[in-house]
Amino acid sequence: MFKAIVSADTLRTTLDSVSVLVDECKIHLNEDGLAIRAVDPANVGMVDLELSADAFESYEADGGLIGVNLSRLEDIAGMADAGQLVHLELDEETRKLHIRIDGLEYTLALIDPDSIRQEPDLPDLDLSAHVVVEGADIHRAVKAADMVSDHIALGVDETEETFYVDAEGDTDDVHLELGREDLIDLEVGPAHSLFSLDYLKDMNKAIPKDAEVRMELGEEFPVKMHFDIAEGQGTVTFMLAPRIQSD
């Protein structure tokens, strides 16, 4: 059983965080909130999302699991005005989700969860460098790197105590360096890894510009990016696998 009321804004932010990586996903309807984990078909980017029951106007669930088409659900959420409430109710028998926005009712056919790609385990990694940065700075780095290259290096300079972003093109280069005064927080440690810019661009779309993003970095290791959604009532973790350095 699942029955919940949530603001259209919160629902959209939640869906966007996952839809940048996958088209369909499983949603765990836990007693204390929603949980989604997904990995893209190439096993390069992962997302782990939790949205507490407190993020909802009202929330009742008992541990079910549903499979949804994310773009379909995003279109429906897009019908609501920013402040409007979205009513969700699962019909266990027909396996359909009833979505109500004001007088409008949308009946969404669910997807068999078994037909959806298996959920990944986000590995526990010992990443020694921690950087807390504004979403706007990630946005700026990704946009600049995209002018010259398909790859982007993220790293920490232990001596200079800076977080840096590097992109090397055929003729032009981009370099962004943020010191302690530009960062919200920094714990230095050996860190330098190369990533596919395409994935980082997709993840960046889901990161609010005013979010505090906590990044965990290592030497030729994945990067983890954590940030809050729904005014702190939800958390998102992106994990992106590194590319092997070609030079």
Next chain:
Amino acid sequence: MFKAIVSADTLRTTLDSVSVLVDECKIHLNEDGLAIRAVDPANVGMVDLELSADAFESYEADGGLIGVNLSRLEDIAGMADAGQLVHLELDEETRKLHIRIDGLEYTLALIDPDSIRQEPDLPDLDLSAHVVVEGADIHRAVKAADMVSDHIALGVDETEETFYVDAEGDTDDVHLELGREDLIDLEVGPAHSLFSLDYLKDMNKAIPKDAEVRMELGEEFPVKMHFDIAEGQGTVTFMLAPRIQSD
């Protein structure tokens, strides 16, 4: 003879109401205002528009008839700022319309009215259900139905005293129900008909969101939609033929 001055806003609203259905139309330059009637090439959607001489800053005409290319005329009207005045004057000899906006003069070649599709008669129908609804609600219904289907059913539930919109897709359904408290007015009567969504989407483009739209509905009958333009100095009626129910 025809000579008139009209605000760019009023001219644009008038043209838009017709151009959603046809590319060319005849305009009757009556003594008391303009009149346009047109039907789309498939004979499914019709429009009947009247714009009173009072909607103009100044208006002189003696019953002529001209044929115009609507998108051309819309482009010209689009050159004016919202509040600006558009001067129109017919040159009977050359059969050209002189359009002046500030110092800019556009000479528009007219189309021979005989070469334009014949004007339809909008039939008098005995449609027993009357619904007065905000344009914004039609907009919402059309947008939601478009997510799941190419057709849309409009009807009145006589017992529940509601106006409803239904769209059934292959897997998902949309249902919008508006009761007396959501409607401006409602006269119940037997009403349920299926329409092509494409036509309703086009007509919806010409319906202002804040307009009061009076709908007349029946059982497997056309729908008529009436609304005012030009601050009540003009009226538009759309009529849409029903699709035959396939189920």
Next chain:
Amino acid sequence: MFKAIVSADTLRTTLDSVSVLVDECKIHLNEDGLAIRAVDPANVGMVDLELSADAFESYEADGGLIGVNLSRLEDIAGMADAGQLVHLELDEETRKLHIRIDGLEYTLALIDPDSIRQEPDLPDLDLSAHVVVEGADIHRAVKAADMVSDHIALGVDETEETFYVDAEGDTDDVHLELGREDLIDLEVGPAHSLFSLDYLKDMNKAIPKDAEVRMELGEEFPVKMHFDIAEGQGTVTFMLAPRIQSD
């Protein structure tokens, strides 16, 4: 040696004035400011731009010459917010331009100036009609003419004391007439020439709507258009060759 700091706005306006005609250009890094002259591949449109050292926050140069890819440089300038400062520094050894915006550094490979199309001489012409007009009026004339034709005639009516724009299409015509009361200034003289609308549309993109544009016109002669950029610290001259009248 070249080292300068300039507002993103000023840099963008400067680049836009040239990029409407050419993809690459030579920039003279004179002691008292930048200078750019360029002609389009068909030898029809020319631009002559000067940006004084006073337009910069700081400026040091000793007469060098660099070749740049304009769209690349525009993309980089586009990374900055409107008020932000852009730091430019030439590395003579590597022939690269270092561009810094806040913590972001972009290293731009320059182009060998010898590989760029030769700079034109803007001929001294004895154009007897002078018109000073708002950029917004040029914008309006170009947009209206574009509805009916590929060509546009610019001229001065010496008797009526007006500046006029004419465009003749297959069926429709556009005519814009501006008298002394609509113009900032007018010196009458014999003037009527036909121009390619494509070029004028491109030049128009670089003319601010609130700019005072001084036009010099003659009989079947090129038109020269002068306007200021960077709050009067820079000047742009466009010159456009006439089309031969076909009628």
